[in-house]
Amino acid sequence: MKLIRSALIGVGVAAIANLTLFGNSGDLSPRFKDNEYLNNTTGEELYRANCARCHGDNGEGGKGPNLTTENKKAKWKDSDSKIIRQIQKGGFFMPSFRKKLTDDEIRSIAAYVRELPPVSK
Numbered sequence: 649m650k651l652i653r654s655a656l657i658g659v660g661v662a663a664i665a666n667l668t669l670f671g672n673s674g675d676l677s678p679r680f681k682d683n684e685y686l687n688n689t690t691g692e693e694l695y696r697a698n699c700a701r702c703h704g705d706n707g708e709g710g711k712g713p714n715l716t717t718e719n720k721k722a723k724w725k726d727s728d729s730k731i732i733r734q735i736q737k738g739g740f741f742m743p744s745f746r747k748k749l750t751d752d753e754i755r756s757i758a759a760y761v762r763e764l765p766p767v768s769k
């Protein structure tokens with residue numbers, strides 16, 4: 649039941665994120681900052697709101713790389729620090745989330761990403 653609920657919330661959040669963000673990938677601005685509802689969300693919901701548009705709903709990739717391959721899993725099997733750093737700093741195309749997400753939020757997304765089951769497109 650809880651899973652279904654968060655899946656539905658995830659879809660809703662992704663829809664809102666798409667509406668507000670599409671075509672503006674450089675700036676993921678303050679949008680959810682004061683949204684109490686989202687401050688209590690899990691890594692999954694945050695992933696869907698912030699990451700799924702590039703990395704796919706299940707981490708299978710899209711504009712960004714697949715996050716569930718063996719190579720990726722191997723890279724961060726010992727700790728979440730690499731995932732956390734990537735989220736904070738961003739990359740070449742990937743935006744930085746340091747100003748948009750709290751440390752706790754970033755940690756919960758990293759924990760979620762690490763546990764994603766392998767998927768291929």
Ligand code: HEC
Binds near residue numbers: 702730731734739745
């Ligand atoms: C605008 C598209 C975009 C968004 C949004 C995005 N990413 Fe990325 N991500 C990328 C791209 C592209 C790369 C490859 C490196 C680069 O060019 O930035 C990447 C790389 C990564 C990597 C490093 C993979 C490796 O090889 O080590 C991780 C981890 C990651 N992203 C996680 C996330 C998470 C978690 C979020 C949400 C908080 C997110 N990304 C949001 C596009 C995106």
